[in-house]
Amino acid sequence: MTGVTHQKWWGWGVEGIAFNYRDKPRMAPFVMDRIGIDLSAPGTPPPSFDDIDVPAPRLPEDLAAELRSALGEDHVVTSDLDRVVHTYGKGLVDLVKIRAGHLPRVPDVVVYPGTEEEVRAVVDAVVASDAVLIPFGGGSNISGSLTPPAEETRPIVSLDLGRLNRVLEVDEDAGLARVQAGALGPDLEEQLTARGWTMGHQPDSFKHSTLGGWIATRSSGMQSDKYGDIADITRGMRVVLPGKVIVLRPLPSTSSGPSVREMILGSEGRLGVITEAWVHVHRLPENREIIAYLFPNWGSAVQAMHAISVSDAHPSVTRVSDGNETAFSLSTQKASKGAKKAVQDGLFGFLEKRGWDLDKACLSYVGYEGGSARVKADKATVGKIVREHGGVKLGKGPGALYDQKKFDTPYIRDFLLDIGALADVSETAMPWSRLMEVYHLTIRAAREAFDSLGVRGYIMCHLSHSYHSGACLYFTFALVSRSADMDEQLRQYWVVKKAIQQSFVDHGGTISHHHGVGTDHAHWLEQDISPAGVDVQVSLLQGVDPGRNLNPGSLIPADREW
């Protein structure tokens, strides 16, 4: 009807795709060893939708009539499935709640505008009737910014941007494209690639997240070292507010006062609805390679990434996993045979003879793009730095594997939930000078949290982005909750998650490098940007949206709402 497809109502990605451990012979023993879970034991799958109790919509008839009149009957949807799909993102908290059928408040209606004019009609109608508007892109948010506040008594309208999914224009002279905000990663790249261009933005959520969502949460991608974070990529925008539209023309740079562009970036729906953006696009690179390297330990690996960041090389990807993440990655490899297996076994044997402790080895991927002279020079520069830090080159094979598998990771979370393990991610950024402190103390904080709960847990980390003055550390953690009770599971989760977030801000890190604030991180916002900094954000939001009609509850601490 609407033509818009959604992710599973209960988990990541599309029906029919799921994580499979059976073709990864080393995984079950690894998981048993580290967190004591038997992957072959019968799990608890998500419930059937029929078993979920969905509150009836509470949509005033005059608002419903206005929406139908503006968008057409087909694009104003009140079905239970659609409203449930639009109730949660895909964070661990979301997944636990939806599996428990916990639905204290769901949107009363989902609307699918097909033009900016229709978006304007929706925004105006919502504000005129003092309802609440929650913009919705790919539904992959993991910081809690899509969920209606449980206590919200006003009608709730979820505005799905899925029909606004086209590349409208490519300015070939300027390397800019005008793209509608509801375009998913694949929509956007397919349309650009057909014309010989790429935007180069590839977050883990790529297949299920949208341009508008990236902008609204300040997304980063795997290749942001080269292409920039979404804040760098986004040059112009159109944003619908009640009765008006912010129009920011595409500019390479400007000194026109406090940056409105940088206020919309990260606004998580609270400053209006982004309908389209002008973004940087690049010619498809002549050459593109991902090379894998192995370092003997985390300290040397991080020093190498830092040395690369201040070198003359400009790689597209600089990523390295710590020992725990490397071990996990190796355990999830498919069975390798013949020559490939012999090479890997031979290399590992060789390294052990050279005194490596393979449990501490750190797997790194570095990406190269550009003309062949440039790629060659960058590889030489990086290769020298790797050797100086005791690392060895593994080659293109694992790099190609990384490239193929990069979007599959989120599926594992649903698989783990089936068997009672709660897994999630938390990422931060800090100056290079604080990185090891944040790393070690965050891991210690998580382990102390596992111990305090008396549960088995695992935490691993990779450095995902390098900047001149610092880097992003991206942690993944899992705890084995023996409880089947939602509240107890969430309580245990929050003990660990809070320990991690508190460690970030205590040691010079930010609350989030690229997942946004939402409701999950709002508690630490004052510690990140100072109470006076939050005052400034509140002044802005309150001035633009005095009635709290635009995604209220997200972004700022609850006690700061007006």
Next chain:
Amino acid sequence: MTGVTHQKWWGWGVEGIAFNYRDKPRMAPFVMDRIGIDLSAPGTPPPSFDDIDVPAPRLPEDLAAELRSALGEDHVVTSDLDRVVHTYGKGLVDLVKIRAGHLPRVPDVVVYPGTEEEVRAVVDAVVASDAVLIPFGGGSNISGSLTPPAEETRPIVSLDLGRLNRVLEVDEDAGLARVQAGALGPDLEEQLTARGWTMGHQPDSFKHSTLGGWIATRSSGMQSDKYGDIADITRGMRVVLPGKVIVLRPLPSTSSGPSVREMILGSEGRLGVITEAWVHVHRLPENREIIAYLFPNWGSAVQAMHAISVSDAHPSVTRVSDGNETAFSLSTQKASKGAKKAVQDGLFGFLEKRGWDLDKACLSYVGYEGGSARVKADKATVGKIVREHGGVKLGKGPGALYDQKKFDTPYIRDFLLDIGALADVSETAMPWSRLMEVYHLTIRAAREAFDSLGVRGYIMCHLSHSYHSGACLYFTFALVSRSADMDEQLRQYWVVKKAIQQSFVDHGGTISHHHGVGTDHAHWLEQDISPAGVDVQVSLLQGVDPGRNLNPGSLIPADREW
């Protein structure tokens, strides 16, 4: 007493330095030819300070007492000279007004806090007594944001940050320095260079502008292609607001909501007083070269700069002057003799034989920094692009000259004012696809403005910064006003300036690339960022400063003040 030195009260730079045309034999004939002015004719120097009528300070005794108690007698100054120095920046409008002794409203007091605590005391006292606060750095602003509104009846306090001029800390691991906001360019670079570091930020105003001023106006420097604009360089900040301090820790990147950092950038004193910032610093480069090239015409020169910007090379400077600016630059060379003269004459003769119209030749400077392999590779890449666009390499000689003279240009404006010519600058940025349109139509608009006034005028331009999607065009213009009357001079100036600014926004350009909005550009702000975009800025400013105590009148259009 205060230990803070200032620029001339009536013009650019320091007493004892002035522009001299007599050692530049080609300049007088050039100026006579182009705008009909005889440089040797007796000019009208600026007036003596004794001839200026300075309004007495109107400072309420309780506020005065509070300031003296907080800062000490020596740092609360009400002398006429000090108050006049703090009345204007150094834009053409400022210079014309101060030469005419036009002082409808001057600050009632100038304060020189020595610590952030003292800044807080000043801000709190000013707001408590409903006075007006105008932060003052190097006084080099050229967009009218330092001047008290003529109609302001409340007491006006100019807060001079000149005593806060130290590099407080260098984080060598992260490449970050914590620097006080009142540090002038030379203060800052000398302190950094002594430790082996550079910030690499060199605006034309470098010698007379401060870190805080750069941040408050979104400054760019000559080497921003490599080091980034000030918005990229500035990672953390402390900003004093009434009763509180915004503390933004240094972060390489963050997704903590609408960027408070990017709200302070460009805030021109309206969101508080910046007291210090964490900025990127870099090791002094192993190699640094500026190479000059000559292109046969503007079209090929711009195409070459664009090609460089999307190439694998990463030069520190990409700059090219149009034919008019190249001719002007050549006319201001000192007399060259012997081999140097022979080479230049020989080259120009050779180019003429090859069919070049030397009046259209465009002089370009490209800067290279880094390891020798990198510099060599970048020079090869750029050299090839230059040749492909019909350009020739002139070598390092003119580049070294550029490096030495780069901060002297602003002195010429005072010299021209002496002889009745009004000269100023306007710069913009736009996508590459609009660049030639902005260029040609802006020059046409300026010429039509000269014609409509019946005056001789000159306009010239250079491309000063290149980005992936566009560039900065930096225009310099002069008109010969035969009037000695201030109002008539300003009327004529505004006819030209308005034509230029209107052309920018009409053809996809921004109102300012790196000089800020001030009062001079506020008229076009709605056309740049849309009325709804200005609404968002006003919401922010009004929320933070409901009483309009912080530099009121700057930044937003007068009819938008609350």
